[in-house]
Amino acid sequence: MRILLSWLRECVDVPGTPEAVAKTMSVRGFAVEGIEPVGDGDAVLDFEITANRPDAMSVVGMAREVATAYGLALTSAAGSGHSADPDTARPKADAAASDIDIVLESPELCPRYVGAVADVTVAPSPAWMQARLQAAGIRPISNIVDITNYVLLELGQPMHAFDLATLTGRQIRIRTARPGEALKTLDGQARTLTPEMLVIADAERAGAVAGVMGGADTEVTGATKTIVFESAYFNPLSVRRTSKKLGLKTEASMRFERGADPNLPLLAMTRALALLEEIGAGRARGPILDRYPNRRKPASLRLRRGKILGLLGVAIPDATVTRILEGLDFRLTPDAEGWQVTVPTRRVDVVREVDLIEEIARHHGLDQLPSTFPALHAAPPPADPRLARARQLRAVMTAAGFFEAVTFGFVAVDAAATFAADGDLVPIANPLSENFAVLRPSSLPGLMAAVAHNRRREQRDIRLFEIGNRFSRSGGERRALACAWTGAGSPEHWEGGARDVDFFDIKAIALRVAQAMRVDAVVEPHREAWLAPGRAAALVAGGVRIGVFGQLAPAVAGRHGLSEAEAVYVMEIDLDAAERAGAGADLTVAPLPRFPSVTRDISILVDETLAAAAVRTTIEAAAPPTLVRIREFDRYQGKGIPEGKISLSLRLTYRSPERTLTDADVQSAMDAVLTALRAQHDAVQR
Amino acid sequence: MPDPAIDRSIIETLRANFRARLSSAASDRDLKALTDEFLSRKSGSVTALLKHLGSLPADAKREFGQLVNTLKGDIETALADRRAALDDTRAPAGAVDVTLPARELPMGRMHPLMRVRQQVEDIFTRMGYEILEGPEVEEDYYNFEALNMPPDHPARDMQDTLYLDAPIIGGTWGAHRGALPEAQVRAATLLRTHTSAMQIRYMKTFKPPVRILVPGRVYRRDNLDLTHTPMFQQFEALVVGEGITLADLKGTLEALVHELFGADAKVRLRPSFFPYTEPSAEVDISCRACGGSGCGVCKHTGWLEILGSGMVHPAVFEAVGYDPEKVTGFAFGTGIERMAMLKYGVDDIRLFYENDIRFLEQFPL
Incomplete structure (x- = not known):
């Protein structure tokens, strides 16, 4: 809220430069977002007023805070009547004849409505008034409208003025809108109202949206001769809902929805009528009408010394408590434990004892508090293993050359559709843009975008990974580790050896992750729409698929801003599933072997379509338990090998835990292995 | 001769x-x-x-x-x-030119946001906090209502929320503490706007004393610009017990700031408003660019806002079944991006989400 310092100083004689005032008020809870000098040492201070303090959204409201901060008194210009007492300045009686009839049909939505008729001469307002409005960022319109805005700024009470001549039946009815009722608001927009919205109507039709905006048809114009001033208190929730539904936020709605002071409208009306005469814009005709069926009494709260100490960690002297709270217009009655405190009705934020303690802390100064440290009274609970796991995976992936990426949790529909069935996507109801339309079903779209970003910036060799959550309708929110790798598999070196990433690089990463998580996993061929056929595999543990990896299908790469000609290898592992498949944290060390091992190499010719895993399975089944390791060390196809065949060379390692194996032991094992390979795969030893 | x-x-x-x-x-x-x-x-x-x-x-x-x-x-x-x-000076037999380039050992980097997050986790681990991750899709009750933000509360406007078009099952937390009644998000309707939702899940599950730190991703309906992203990282601390005071909060914040930004960083608490704390305070540190004398970075105030904090609101205790007459507590939270920007002199938050290797490789292992 923009407040002119000289106006503030009329209400409280605060010393110092604008900067000094700004600094003091910042640490009292009113941050100053800007200081705008306007000449003569005067300045506009732009206070940031938190949503709980509608009472401070006025010159007088802020003056009260400044006075308390500086230990000063408010001047008479601040208005002596603006106090917590609801009975202050009651109108004498509205029995006297009035030119208007006010009918309050919805006292829940409008607990109080104050109206007054005045004869006016519409003209521009005086320069001083215009200047103050302009400093606050409000455009001067005419003396009548300017008075309503001036009172709004000065006291914080939103007001409105109707042209009496436009009100059919000389009536003001505060009622809910009729279904489909239409109204053209002051901004020129035609609005269709709904029955939960409160309107200010005449005998026939709506003339204003209550607490939000006036109507164009009842507006004060240059031709207006008689007006009705409105000064009311509207239900905050009702104004908020109406304002939201209409998409219409105004100075008035902002104050009403946060909570105005039900005991301010009459005072504001008195002030408006006084201003009317003061600037020669007109004169009240008849009495002030005040419809206020259920008078709002100020709340009363207990405030205990022990609670102040308990919450702040420091005892505050009684005199300080009293000075602060009375400065803010609270009324204190001492009792044994502390005080009974009457809360001014404008302080909608103060409903509990802690709210009073906050006021004390705020004006006592948070910088005055000691710095202590909370004592431990219980053993810390065990750590969440998921965090340790994430750290470990981060270490594994970075050691393998991957850079960690962090990408958004939502993606465009087409990017997501590649990775999940349509019905399994989780759309966002109110997305910011098409790019953020659905929750990501996989981290890969984000990673691909990051790869593409780097690729466009002269990076050729890119390895990225991300640990994060992905979402689906069927699976909910699940944690995943994903990575993408393009460019060099083995980096360039002057001695040679450079090559691009291939399937067996990404397989190594998948197995490394499984190893890190202590998952006993096997790799199986797999089909996935977004992976290149024949270059896709699944990581399987205990029959459960915990991850998928392989070469990204070129068409998919193309759709995600990558070149179809450059191979991108990707992997995604379901960390929740992997965690369940893992061996956990318990570990028992195996004794070291006591006897030497024996290795034998064999080379066999088999069909090129035979999977290495099938050969391994056959060997494992045929060999005695002394076979401890099988390693394929060569696979050859070409010259000297019949068409459709491959030469596969394996190194078999044998070891017994009980004795040193003899040649005969190993030879009989190898015979059994070769026999089985011949029988099952037509293998021919080379 | x-x-x-x-x-x-x-x-x-x-x-x-x-x-x-x-x-x-x-x-x-x-x-x-x-x-x-x-x-x-x-x-x-x-x-x-x-x-x-x-x-x-x-x-x-x-x-x-x-x-x-x-x-x-x-x-x-x-x-x-x-x-x-x-x-x-002559090379012996078998000598190599040691000035030729080495073979490249692959070396990735942790993301700077995770660097800061891990640093924060380590600081709080040493202070005896339990570090926990919570679900990212949440129910309105945990994200707002139990945090003293009932429907139609104006404070909901402070955090523009992204909603799901239909409820889904959410994630889980705390599996290491056994089967917990609040462990699973049953019908998530929104993306959490702050990690504070975990305050409720935790307190509804465990009795005081509480001393937790919850890092994680949060979402707001903010457009991408120099200082905003629609998703960002937060961490949130919650301490509840008998005799926890605002002075304890102040001491803890000072310890955190000194660890993150050095012992010469000054800390200032400024009264503010959050629906779920009372009293509430914003936390400022002395400007890292000018040291507190005032410059463009700190808008000539000498201070930079880094954190929101306060004493847990009694209404929050009531919502989770704690007795506000018996226990008090403090909570604070902030964006990890903000911390990282201040620590590393990053002036555009979007850099963290572009994942440009030329940016990432500037951070040490």
């Missing part, structure tokens, strides 16, 4: 001449040339002097011979030394 017996200067001239030549000799070839010039049997200048000795009288021969032989010895020693020095 002048009589060498009486002209010793010829020897000194020769010596000086040799020294000058030696000092500029840098290769085998230079040394060979020097050896030839001074010591060659046929044409060496020292050899010539020795040859000349025979023509001298006996006593001059002895005296002069001694001088010439000394010169010869000196030259031979100097040449040998220089040759040895030269040999030392």
Whole structure:
């Protein structure tokens, strides 16, 4: 809220430069977002007023805070009547004849409505008034409208003025809108109202949206001769809902929805009528009408010394408590434990004892508090293993050359559709843009975008990974580790050896992750729409698929801003599933072997379509338990090998835990292995 | 030829001449040339002097011979030394050019946001906090209502929320603490706008005392610009127990700031408003750009806002079944991006989400 310092100083004689005032008020809870000098040492201070303090959204409201901060008194210009007492300045009686009839049909939505008729001469307002409005960022319109805005700024009470001549039946009815009722608001927009919205109507039709905006048809114009001033208190929730539904936020709605002071409208009306005469814009005709069926009494709260100490960690002297709270217009009655405190009705934020303690802390100064440290009274609970796991995976992936990426949790529909069935996507109801339309079903779209970003910036060799959550309708929110790798598999070196990433690089990463998580996993061929056929595999543990990896299908790469000609290898592992498949944290060390091992190499010719895993399975089944390791060390196809065949060379390692194996032991094992390979795969030893 | 017996200067001239030549000799070839010039049997200048000795009288021969032989010895020693020095610079058999490039060992980097997050986790681990991750899709009750933000509360406007078009099952937390009643999000309707939702899940599950730190991703309906992203990382601390005070909050915040930004960073608490804390305070640190004297970075205030904090609101305790007459607590939270921007001098938050390797590789392992 923009407040002119000289106006503030009329209400409280605060010393110092604008900067000094700004600094003091910042640490009292009113941050100053800007200081705008306007000449003569005067300045506009732009206070940031938190949503709980509608009472401070006025010159007088802020003056009260400044006075308390500086230990000063408010001047008479601040208005002596603006106090917590609801009975202050009651109108004498509205029995006297009035030119208007006010009918309050919805006292829940409008607990109080104050109206007054005045004869006016519409003209521009005086320069001083215009200047103050302009400093606050409000455009001067005419003396009548300017008075309503001036009172709004000065006291914080939103007001409105109707042209009496436009009100059919000389009536003001505060009622809910009729279904489909239409109204053209002051901004020129035609609005269709709904029955939960409160309107200010005449005998026939709506003339204003209550607490939000006036109507164009009842507006004060240059031709207006008689007006009705409105000064009311509207239900905050009702104004908020109406304002939201209409998409219409105004100075008035902002104050009403946060909570105005039900005991301010009459005072504001008195002030408006006084201003009317003061600037020669007109004169009240008849009495002030005040419809206020259920008078709002100020709340009363207990405030205990022990609670102040308990919450702040420091005892505050009684005199300080009293000075602060009375400065803010609270009324204190001492009792044994502390005080009974009457809360001014404008302080909608103060409903509990802690709210009073906050006021004390705020004006006592948070910088005055000691710095202590909370004592431990219980053993810390065990750590969440998921965090340790994430750290470990981060270490594994970075050691393998991957850079960690962090990408958004939502993606465009087409990017997501590649990775999940349509019905399994989780759309966002109110997305910011098409790019953020659905929750990501996989981290890969984000990673691909990051790869593409780097690729466009002269990076050729890119390895990225991300640990994060992905979402689906069927699976909910699940944690995943994903990575993408393009460019060099083995980096360039002057001695040679450079090559691009291939399937067996990404397989190594998948197995490394499984190893890190202590998952006993096997790799199986797999089909996935977004992976290149024949270059896709699944990581399987205990029959459960915990991850998928392989070469990204070129068409998919193309759709995600990558070149179809450059191979991108990707992997995604379901960390929740992997965690369940893992061996956990318990570990028992195996004794070291006591006897030497024996290795034998064999080379066999088999069909090129035979999977290495099938050969391994056959060997494992045929060999005695002394076979401890099988390693394929060569696979050859070409010259000297019949068409459709491959030469596969394996190194078999044998070891017994009980004795040193003899040649005969190993030879009989190898015979059994070769026999089985011949029988099952037509293998021919080379 | 002048009589060498009486002209010793010829020897000194020769010596000086040799020294000058030696000092500029840098290769085998230079040394060979020097050896030839001074010591060659046929044409060496020292050899010539020795040859000349025979023509001298006996006593001059002895005296002069001694001088010439000394010169010869000196030259031979100097040449040998220089040759040895030269040999030392020569590559031995099997030597490699150690200045050629190494083979590249792959080295990735942790994301800077995770760096800061881990640092924060470590600080709080040492302070005895339990570090927990919570679900990212949440139910309205946990994200707002139980945090003293009932439907239609104006404070909901402070955090523009992203909603799901239909509820889904959410994630889980706390599996390591056994089967917990609040462990699973049953019908998530929104993306959490802050990690504070975990305050409720935790307190509804466990009795006080509470001392937790919850890092994680949060979402708001903010457009991408220099300082906003629709998703960002937060961490949130919650301490509840008997006798926890605002002074404890202040002490804890100071400890955190000093660890993150150095012992000379000053901390300021400024009263503010959050629906779920009372009293509430924003936390500022002295501007890192100007040290507190005021500059463009801190909008000439000398302070930078880094954190929101406060004492847990009694309404929150009531919502989770804690007795606000018995326990008090504090909570604070902030965006990790903000911390990282301040720590590393990053002026555009979007850099964290572009994942540009040229940006990422500037951070150490």
